[in-house]
Every structure is written in structure tokens, then in C-alpha cells.
Amino acid sequence: MSTIQPIAGEDEKHPDIALVEQARSGDVSAFDTLVRKYERQVFRIAQHITQNREDAEDVMQDAFLKAYEKLDQFQGNSKFYTWLVRIAVNESLMRLRKRRTGKMVSIDEDVETEEGSVPRDLADWAPDPEQNYSQTQLAEILRKTIQGLPQGFRIVFVLRDVEGLSTEETAETLGLSIPAVKSRLLRARLQLRERLSRYFRRKKSPKATGVEK
């Protein structure tokens, strides 16, 4: 489905491009600005993939250093942010491979699971269900829930829904086809929804009996 995009902004450079150009010509403070702008995101992506804090710290450093080394290779036809995310994803996967020597780590494996394809838990949620938990409890629930997703689904969900990349950018970053990204995103969203329902569903009255899973 194609939509007509406004051409506005064609002549305007994204502010990141100017910073990249300054950094390329030796202005380290311009690169400092880029690091400050994106360090949280890179750290978060690394945490989601490696699920280990120390690894995420190392990945964050390695990703920025690699980006700095490779600035000359940045083409400028994609956003600097998506280019950086691709480096962060690759560094994270490399880190995982090191940890699990001999075990294949890949995001393009076809995840054979029917879970979440058809919603089973159809109970509605309480209004503002997150308010029933403290911030710490909620963060724990969200972490535990997303960590349980197959890796290939988790990365797609994180890039697309948490980090705000488009379907095309996610596909390009992960080396997946657009239909593959779409299918994984749907299943990731539905599986997360299903799993969160355990915590967020509207409480039934004691009389109602339901089958506990």
C-alpha cells in the first residue's frame, strides 16, 4: 500500500548528519553529542538481546567505538540512528555467541510456535491495570514477560514498538524480509498480551469459577 509522502524536508539535513560530518572531520565533541543522544537506546537494545547487564555495558561501549571507527562507511542514505542500531544488534548477537560457544545464535531462525497466534485468554483487563502494581513490581513483570518471548520475536517487538523503527527499517536492520517482520511482530504482540493478561485481567468475583492455567 503506497501513500503519498510529502517531499518537505528533502533539502533539510537531519541534525545527526551534520554531527556525523563534523565527527568525521575530527570533531570528537560532535560524536560526544551523538553518544549522549543515543546511549540509553543502545543500552536498552543490548539488554533486551543479551539479557545480561554486564554484557549490555560492554556492547554499548563496543557499539559506539565501532560506529566511531566506521563513520566513514556511513552512507547517509539511512538514518544514523538505524545504522547505529544495526551495529548494536550485531554486537549483542556476537556477545551472545561468545557466551554460548558452539550454540547458534540467530534472529532469523524460524520460530515454530503457535502460541499467541490465536488469542486464548479473552478476559478484559482492569482499567489502568498497571496502577495495581508498584513501579518496581511492574518493571519486573514487564521484564519477565518479554524475556520469555522467543529471541526472534523479542528483537522485532523491541525495535518496532519500543524503539520506534518502521517495519522497513526493522527489516533492513535485522536482514529479514518485510513479511517476516510483520508476522513476527503480530505474534510478539499477541504473545505479550496473552502473558500480561495473567497480571492485568479484571478480577473475577469469587463466585465465578474459571479454569486456571
Place this chain on the structure above:
Amino acid sequence: MTCTEFLALLDDLIDNSVTAETRAELERHLHGCEHCEVTLNTTRKTIQIYRSHEIYDLPPRLRERLHAAIMSRCKKGC
């Protein structure tokens, strides 16, 4: 429209990438199907919760330490 057909278009509906015609069809289905309405609303909520809560916080001191380490290596030419 069946629930399976609705589900196949759920993401497009959430991401606002359906035509007006398809949207009208999806909305017609929603009016008569509580299950799909719950699925749509709770899936939207799932995305919104993950988007608005930082689950892997980068504490300021750690952030500064990592930032300083990156920049010191960049200044040395990596």
C-alpha cells in the same frame, strides 16, 4: 468478516495503515465481537505499557562511567 480475518489485519489497524474501506469493515466486525474488541484494546495497551515504562534503566552514574570510557577511547583514536 471472521475473527481470523480480523486478527490478520490487527497490526495494520493498530499501526494505522489500513484504508478507510478496510477500517470500516474492521469496525463493523468489532461492533458485534467482544472477543476481538478485547484483543484489540489489550494489545494496544500492551504496546503502550512497554513504550512508556523503562524496564532497563541506565542509572546516571553508570551512564557517566560508560560515556567517559567511550569518549576517552575515541579521543585516543580507538
